[in-house]
Amino acid sequence: MPATAPSARDKGIEFLRNGLFAESVTFLEQALSEDPSDVDLYIYTAYAYASLNEIDKCVETLEKAVDLAPTSAKVHYNLGVAYHKAKNLTGAKDEFKRALGLDPTYTLAKQALESIAGEQEGQTT
CATH class of the missing domain: 1.25.40 (Serine Threonine Protein Phosphatase 5, Tetratricopeptide repeat)
Incomplete structure (x- = not known):
């Protein structure tokens, strides 16, 4: 065969x-x-x-993926990473928060959110 x-x-x-x-x-x-x-x-x-x-x-x-799977923490996390690469820190932060809202144990999203907070803090000092 x-x-x-x-x-x-x-x-x-x-x-x-x-x-x-x-x-x-x-x-x-x-x-x-x-x-x-x-x-x-x-x-x-x-x-x-x-x-x-x-x-x-x-x-x-990834925006299309979010439309298809709005309750997927993984998809929101990945969109957050893409927004971060696009220098859209507000969008990235929002997506990481959505990912954590869907899965509070999502360590990568938590770390990414902390990283952005550190970046924003570094910009204001």
Whole structure:
């Protein structure tokens, strides 16, 4: 029995793992067009965009993920990271707070929020 060809999702994730971000985006975008309800695909795609320093596309992709999964602390955290990369500290802080509101044990969100507080404190001194 012949092996099944890898899906666009599988190829995109494989390229992502190998650091081939432009190739990854091509396949992940194709996979999203085939299954626009796969929240993890948005996170993978956003990571690839961030790795290519396409921060606006990263943010846009994660905003779509939040629309699909508004109760996912992971998605809010990732959007917060994207906003932080985009130098939108207010947006980042809001998303980290949302992530913590959904999951008070989300250590990464707590650390990110503390980091932003430190950055803002450093700007005022």
